[in-house]
Amino acid sequence: MILEVSIYLVCIILFCFLANRLYFSGSRYKSEKKLNGKVALVTGSDCGIGFETALDFAERxxxxxxxxxxxxxxxxxxxxxxxxSGNKQVDYELIDLSDLDSIKAFSRNIQSKIDQLDILVNNAGVMGCPESWKTKQGFDMQFGVNYLGHFLLTNLLLDLIKKTPKSRIINVSSCVHYLAKIGLDSDEFKGYPKSKLALVMFTKELAKQLHSTGVTVVSVHPGIIIRNTGESYCRLFPLIVKILYLIYMIFTKSAYEGAMNIVFCAIDDQVPKLNGCYFSDCRPKEPSKQTFDEQNCKNLWEISKKLVGL
Ligand SMILES: NC(=O)c1ccc[n+]([C@@H]2O[C@H](COP(=O)([O-])OP(=O)(O)OC[C@H]3O[C@@H](n4cnc5c(N)ncnc54)[C@H](OP(=O)(O)O)[C@@H]3O)[C@@H](O)[C@H]2O)c1
Known part of the structure; x- marks a missing residue:
């Protein structure tokens, strides 16, 4: 009797675990689409979501x-x-998004090597940096790397992107952008949520400016992703960390599952019809109300141009 009840209980727990895991991993994007002859550039792609995105593009x-x-x-x-992937056309170029000079050098270098850019994924990001951390030019580290660095990079590569038919730019934002507000005072340009809100506003303004050029620009929340942080604690409290990790797993996606949201934005046929939109779980989703204020988005663009010296 006790054995039977235990078996039932284990089955119920396993079922709940799998059902939750499936629910929180979000919609699964599957496509056989190939990308032969296309060139894709992914920032911050040596690990995490960026790595899985780059791997998927290479496999295609x-x-x-x-x-x-x-x-x-x-x-x-x-x-x-x-x-x-078995694809040998994979290479890397060095860029430090916390240094505008490095971004400029990268852009010159890359343009001497490629004459088309079909997909640009602005994925690199930092989170949880103390306020004292600054970029080389003195901007807040999170705002500088996540937003300003990608703003400059995209603008410097824009001619190349525009001359590539049906090209796409994907800005990797986050659902935490809903928590932020951006005014006109650049002294307030700091923190992770603001950097992610700025990316959504930048996407809207750029899509407007590139209207009728054939370039698609979207922003995306990849999902909450299981990260490898905590490895060091793992050695100290292995059992507790493993149990916590298991619970955490139920409510998060894997880096691969997160990357599929970016891949969807980069290759799916319905995305160009939704130029400028914000996506989550492979669907367009309404972003923060602030992003609907067109003048606000334009103002941010003008301030950003001045800050990065464009
Ligand atoms: N993880 C989540 O739950 C989550 C949720 C929503 C949105 N996102 C966004 O998704 C993107 C990828 O997240 P992730 O979880 O894959 O992050 P991750 O594993 O920490 O990877 C971040 C990548 O950005 C690179 N990077 C950081 N600073 C850089 C700089 N100054 N110059 C160039 N590259 C730099 C890192 O390079 P190094 O390897 O050299 O450090 C790394 O390759 C980020 O934009 C993040 O904000 C993540």
Missing amino acids: GARVILACRNSLKAEKAVRKIIQK
Whole structure:
């Protein structure tokens, strides 16, 4: 009797775990679409969501450029992608998004190597940095790397993107952008939520400016992703960490599942009809109310131009 009840209980727990896991992992994007002859560039792609995105593009046959700041990690990621995908057209270029000079050098370098750019994924991001952390030019680290760095990079690559038919720009934002507010005072340009809100506003303004050029620009929330942080605690409290990790797993996506949201935005046929939109779980979703104020988006664009010296 006790054994039977225990078996039932284990089955119920397993079922609940799987059902929750399936629910929180979001919709699954599957497509056989190939990207042969296309060129894709993904920032921050030596690990996490960026790595899985780059791997998917390589598996579809694209030439993939990993834009990373650490050559050792980038080399390792390139080797892994080539080995897994069998596609040898995978390479990396160094970029530090916390340094405007590095972004300019990267952009010059890349334009001497490629003459088309079909997909640009602005994925690199930092989170949880103390306020004292600044970029090389003195901006708040999170705002500088996540938004201003990608703002400059995109603008510098814009001619290349515009001359590539049906090209796409995907800005990786986050659902935490709903928590932020952006005014006109650049002293207030700090923190993770604001950097992600700025990306959604930038997407809207850029889509408007690129209207009728054939370029699609969207922003996306990849989902809440299981990260490898906590590895060091794992050695100290292995059992507790494993149990917590299991609970955490129920409510999050894997990096692969998160990347599928970006891949959807990069290749699905319905996305160009939704130019400028914000996506979550492979669907357009209403972003923060602030992003609907067109003048606000335009103002942010003008201030950003001044800040990065465009
Ligand atoms: N994880 C989530 O739950 C979640 C949720 C919503 C949105 N997002 C967004 O999704 C994107 C990817 O997240 P993730 O979880 O995959 O993050 P991650 O694993 O921490 O990867 C971040 C990537 O950005 C790179 N990076 C950081 N600073 C850089 C800089 N100054 N210059 C160039 N590259 C830099 C990192 O390079 P290094 O390897 O050299 O550090 C790394 O490759 C981020 O934009 C994040 O904000 C994540």
